[in-house]
Amino acid sequence: MKIILNIWRQQNATSAGRMVRYEVPNANEHMSFLEMLDVLNEELTRKGEDPVTFEHDCREGICGCCGFMIDGVPHGPQRGTTVCQLHMRHFHDGDELWLEPFRAKAFPVIKDLMVDRSAFDRIIASGGFISVNTGSAPDGNALPVIKKCSDMAMDAAACIGCGACVASCPNASASLFVSAKISHLGQLPQGQAERDRRASRMVLKMTDEGFGYCTNTGECEAVCPKGIKIENIARMHRDYIKASATFREETSGGGAG
Amino acid sequence: MSSIAVNSGLNRTATFYHSVVGKKVVMAVSGFVLSGFVLGHMFGNLQLFQGREKLNHYAEMLQSLGGLLWFARFVLLSAAVLHITAAFQLWRLKNEARPQAYVKKAHIATSYAARTMIWSGPIVGAFLVYHILHFTTGQALGDQFIKGDVYHNVIVGFQNPAASFFYIIANILLAIHLYHGVWSMFQSLGVNHPKYTPKLKTLAKVYGWVIGIGNVSMPLAVLVGLVK
Amino acid sequence: MALNLDSKIPSGPIEQKWQKAKFEMKLVNPANKRKYNVIVVGSGLAGGAAAASLGELGYNVKCFCFQDSPRRAHSIAAQGGINAAKNYQNDGDSVYRLFYDTVKGGDFRAREANVYRLAEVSVDIIDQCVAQGVPFAREYGGVLANRSFGGAQVSRTFYARGQTGQQLLLGCYQALERQVDAGRVKMLYRYEMLELVVIDGRARGIITRNMVTGEIESHVADAVVLGTGGYGNVFYLSTNAKGSNATAIWRAYKKGAGFANPCYTQIHPTCIPQSGDYQSKLTLMSESLRNDGRIWVPTKKADTRDPNTIPETERDYYLERRYPAFGNLCPRDIASRAAKVACDEGYGVGPGGRGVYLDFSESINRLGRNVIEERYGNLFEIYERITGDDPYKMPMRIYPAVHYTMGGLWVDYQLQSTIPGLFVLGEANFSDHGANRLGASALMQGLADGYFVIPYTMGNYLAGVKPGGVDATHQEFKAAKEAVDARTKKFLSIKGKKTVDDFHRELGKVMWEYCGMARNAAGLDHAIARIPELRAEFWENVNVPGSGAELNQSLERAGRVADFLELGELLCRDARIREESCGGHFREEYQTEDGEAKRDDVNFCHAAVWEYLGDNKVPARNTEPLEFEHVHLAQRNYK
Incomplete structure (x- = not known):
């Protein structure tokens, strides 16, 4: 052909x-x-x-x-x-x-058709993780995880970070990508300690990297090769609103005395 | 280390608003206030169909609220200002976020309503100014404006086909704006659940239709002579 | 000069070796850690875990990857799962059993002490990953789920749907990005390592090419870690990513690191076959499909009929016929070779006659479509997406493909290569899988090396050396940089008639034909003669368009293929000399009557470690004897 x-x-x-x-x-x-x-x-x-x-x-x-x-x-x-x-x-x-x-x-x-998506890495670096140093983990079964939560975390974690959501969004928003990570970690009990900090930092980092905002068109969800849902974006907004109201960034390290 | 200071109250608000999510939340909250007003306003005005006495009485009741009325006006005005300011800033952001447009771009999921928010908004905004000048302060109605006789003003105003036409167009756009806006508002405030979201979407559609039909019915009724 | 192959295995009972080694290791004062610079090349499970963990400890880490983000590393494509001796299922698993299974599965060609350590730390890996938020499958009660995998008799495999590799890598990537934010790790993406720099016998840095600007840069360090994966792409078509390459380990080999057992390559029996010459890679279909699918070929040669119209009497269910006890579930290597034999004899189906049918019609009739859909739905979907055929209606076509390379740079118990200061982790080293890797063990090894071994052994090494002392103006750096420059210019100046891929495909054909699933002396001799010819032609007739001072994907590929053209020859030499069959190395001359691999433990119970002696010189073959104190040498028997 x-x-x-x-x-x-x-x-x-x-x-x-x-x-x-x-x-x-x-x-x-x-x-x-x-x-x-x-x-x-x-x-x-x-x-x-x-x-x-x-x-x-x-x-x-x-x-x-x-x-x-x-x-x-x-x-x-x-x-x-x-x-x-x-x-x-x-x-x-x-x-x-x-x-x-x-x-x-x-x-x-x-x-040509190649773009620099390192902004995604910088957003993850701003808070898209659970702070646990190698070796400090408790037994894997010490903390039971509700199967439904685990499954929903997995749905969000399936994101491959390709950037199609940004590309299709009329506003070039990275909301689907960022919310997928916030949803993945925020739905697991392991992710609760840093949930506010994560939402707060990742949303601000996304803003500062120059991505647009979400107008809920659903374009991203339609083109996502991994079927990530915009339900996650709502969850990100929820977490961010709560974090903005209550989260306090620590001011000084304190220090062991 | 990322140094993002969100500790003091002022800083906290500024940071919140600085973020793309914060602006959308402001859009949603102000939109919530405005869309609620639009519904109430419509139901009040539909008393047009119940005759001169009923409508004028309703208007008098509103005027008699005094301080409360001014408070409501203040809230509505603030909501409008916030809604418009955030919209303007977001519109600028949108252009900044994609400086080079696509040669070819398809829309797969975006509804007509969602695609047209950016100009249905300003037209509705312009309409709002006209609407106040028309029926609240009366400048647009000129000599025909009779302070206190709302019924008269409405009939006279809508007997002008051009004015009625503008009302009809603007209200259709308002309905479309609400059609996307009401569901979007919930999503922006973080309300999304597979069980309720389809119902919320239906609610938004019904809301748009109700507002559209209700508001268009008035100029239309006057134009065709149903209400004199 | 023979290589020093002291494996540094600690004395004492096997259960206590790692504890003892950890205690005996020297430590770096916490205040001094930041004075040490460590380079990590590769950001997959092994490299990424190492970079993150070393960063957490306080070392100054620079991590390099050739992709646009560390999250792209090919560890991400692993589907099945990760083994760990947790015994959560109460079914008799233990560290010792995992150790035993891995040594036996590796056909007695791995080092016992290393394998024991791997099994021992496997339990810590699961804990670590769970804490990072890896969404492993769960039971309704909230505890971790397990499944049995690859014929293991215990359920010890942890999994996250069919995307276990992806989830483990993302956990590791997030830990790495956390260190980037903390300033402990500097991540350099779109960088390719093109040379290793050795000064006074120690690895002291690397030369890289910035793939966007083309700039050749020197990076100095106190130690270098390679976690750069395997060399399966020497076969051109494999289940590896397009970018997976052997350049880092090959450059290290040419700077003095021993290369162990290059001939141990794993061929996976169930992949989607090639559909034409344009084919760029092969896609794996999970082995579990053989539980319910029947494998057959038509009894008539070159039969192009619609398979559904071929009557039962004209079908040859050759695995069921030849191996009545195991049938379609016979071991990977047997199933792979049998498919090759059927196709070699002309019974193959599909384009080029390189495929056999994997038929589910009988299972669908017996169990119902719903059951099959529940078990294999997502695999059927992948198959349909690629081939356009609906496996519910048409038998799948499958063919074996190169999947994993057990060989790699030789390392001692500390994961240090024969070059002091050069550490090699994951698939890039040779240490834990012997001649054959068991399913769900690759992810385990990568993370074991990166999270739980290198943080200790790196400290032990660095505690013995002073930080710094050389910079990029050192003669060796200058020379290495010039060599890289010259090589780049050479590629661009040839302006021949053939593309880089033409040569790569040609090499792949030779490798697959003569050094693939089944090897013999004559074929290997032919390949050993043919590859240098191909290499010579490459250096005279390759066409690399564009310049070196820009993003140039052809130039990137040229460098990788040039190295594959050398590595391929070494692989064939190793296969030629190893006159036995073991695991992933099958010599037709050495098989039992029923086609099983026949080991020669008298002459070949050792790791063959190749030593580079110069271009166009036959490399030297050193050996490290392997001793089996716990798992007794025996012929594998799957009957």
């Missing part, structure tokens, strides 16, 4: 980008979308042109590396699927597609 691609080409973060048209005449319905791009890149390399840069690694939908816009939808038309698992059988011979990087101020383009 033949596929026509309009791909965003941008040399680096500071240069201007533009759409460039390519044809892949020998695509095959069994290929994954990324394998189809591999074929294009092999061809470009043979012709001495610069291959298209796109991020990818595990190619089995779990590492969260891949992701770009296909016709204005992150990861393309197949729901619950990352672009590495999207197969060409969902397209037709002669289809013309538009490929763009995820766009957000907090996700600057590095090259």
Whole structure:
């Protein structure tokens, strides 16, 4: 099958980008979308042109590396699927597609379809963890966890941090990503001690990284390859409101005397 | 270390408002006040259909509240100011958060109402100003305005097709605004549960429809001569 | 110069070795810890856990990963679970039993003391991960759930749906980011290690390439830790991530670190087969599918009929026929080789004839669709997403694929390589799995090394050396940097006719054909001759577009493939000399009458440790004898 691609080409973060048209005449319905791009890149390399840069690694939908816009939808038309698992059988011979990087101020383009999502790491670093040094843990069964809570924490923890939620959001908000982590840890008994601090810091960090706000459109939930629910965003708002009212950041370390 | 100071009361409020969540909470709370007012206002005004005496009596009752009325006005005005300020700031943020637009962008889940909040809001806001000038202070009605005779003012005002048309459009937009806004308000305040959320969404839809039909019915009734 | 292969195993009863070793280790004064710089390369379970734990202790840590975030490391893709000798199920498990099973499963080619320690700390791993908030599966009463995995007779596997690796890695990543925020760990992402720097016999730093700007940089440290994973991508197609590579361990090998048992590679029997030449990777389907699926091929060669129309009489359920006792549940290596034999003989199905059917129709008829859906629903979904076929209606097509490499850099009991100051953790080392890894043990080993071994052994090493003393202006750093520069320029200047992937695919074909599931002397000799030819052609005819001063994915791949082209040869040499069959290394010449691997404990009960002697020189083979005091050498028997 033949596929026509309009791909965003941008040399680096500071240069201007533009759409460039390519044809892949020998695509095959069994290929994954990324394998189809591999074929294009092999061809470009043979012709001495610069291959298209796109991020990818595990190619089995779990590492969260891949992701770009296909016709204005992150990861393309197949729901619950990352672009590495999207197969060409969902397209037709002669289809013309538009490929763009995820766009957000907090996700600057590095090259072509590759963006810098390190803002996500910085948000996690601001509080998306449970403070427990190696070796200081009690027995795994010392603290029973209600199965339902554990299951719901797992639902939220399934997030792969790909950034599709930000890309699809009309406001480039990272609310789904941030709330998934707040929900994951906040629903477990282990996560209670730092629950206020976590919500408070992560929300402020998300704001300072330049992400937008949530207008509850549900766009993120619809494109999330792991089915993370916007119910988590409500939980984040709840936790943040409570934390804002009651949480006190410690002022000084005290010190052992 | 992240140094985020949220200790003193002032700082705490400023920090809360600084965050994207805080602004949305302000939007939701002020929206709650305004949408509640809109409902009450509508029910009050529907007394138009019960005749001149009933409506004017209702207006007199409101005026007689005195300090309480001014307090209500103050709350409503504050809510409106907060709602509009937060909306404006969020609109700016939205543009900042995605400086380069997509060449092609599809909407999968976003409802028409959600997509149009950003301009249904300002139009409703402009309408609000006109509405006050029209029926509360009377400047927009000019010589025809009779202080105290609300019924008269309404009939005269709505007999002007242009004014009625603006009312109808603005109220349809208000209904659409509420259609997304009411459900969104709950979500922003952290109310979301698989058991209740579908019901809340239905409530929001009903709310939008009720406000829309109720408010449009008045200029429409005057225009077609049902109420004289 | 022979390698010093002192394993430094503490004396005393096996149950007390680790306690004794911990007590005997030297300690670094808490106030001095921040004066020591430690480099950790890799941010998966092993590297990430090490970086986080060392940061918590107060060392100055720099952690490097080639991905855009430490959360991307390929540990994330592990599905099944993690073993731990908790005995929560009261079914007779113990540290000793986990130790015993692992040594036996490894076909008696692992070091007993290391394996015992692994089993011993496995219980701490679960505690640590639970405390971090890893959402392991729970029973209704709130306690942790377990399942049995990979034929183990006890339920000792902890799991988080089918995403155990992801959840463990996220726990580790969060601990790491916490240290980043605390300023104890500096995370350098999109950095690739291209050279190890050894000064006065000690590992003192690395040379990296900033993958965004192309800048070649020197990083000085008092010790270097490699947690860079396995080398399965030497086969081109594997279940590894596209980016998984051996460059870090290969550079270390060429700087003097011994490379142990490269020929031990694990082939997983149930993967989705290749659909064409464009195929970029293979996807694993959980082994549990063989519990209810029947494996068959048509009795007619090159049969292209719709499988549902092939009558029973024209189907060969070859595993049930050849192994009546175990049938479809026979061990991984047997199932893999049998599939290869069927396809080699021309009975394979699907594109290229490289696949066999895994049929659920009988189970669906017997148990009902609901039961099958409940057991395997998500796997069927993955299968359908990739192949477009509905496994409820059409038999699945499966084929074996390279999955894990047991070999790696040689390390002693302290996880230190033959280069002092260079520590190697997780899949990158050779230490715990012998010739074959058991299911749900990879995650255990990565975390054991990173959380519970290296924090002690690193202190012991650093307590014996003075911090600092060299900087990036040292001659060795300059020389290493120049070598990297020259290599980069060389790649870019060849401007040949073939792409990097052309060579990688070609290498993969040779490796898979001659050094894959079944190996023999003639095939290995051919590969040992062929790979250097391919390597020579690569250096004359590869085309790497673009420049070195920008993000250049072709250049990144070129460096990795150049190293695979050398490692592949070593792998074949190791396989050629090991004239026995054990675990993941199967030599056709050495098998029992019914096709089982036949070990030669008289001549090969040792780890083969390869020593680099120079380019185009045959490396030296050193050996570390293995002694089995507790688990007695016996032929594995699955009948």
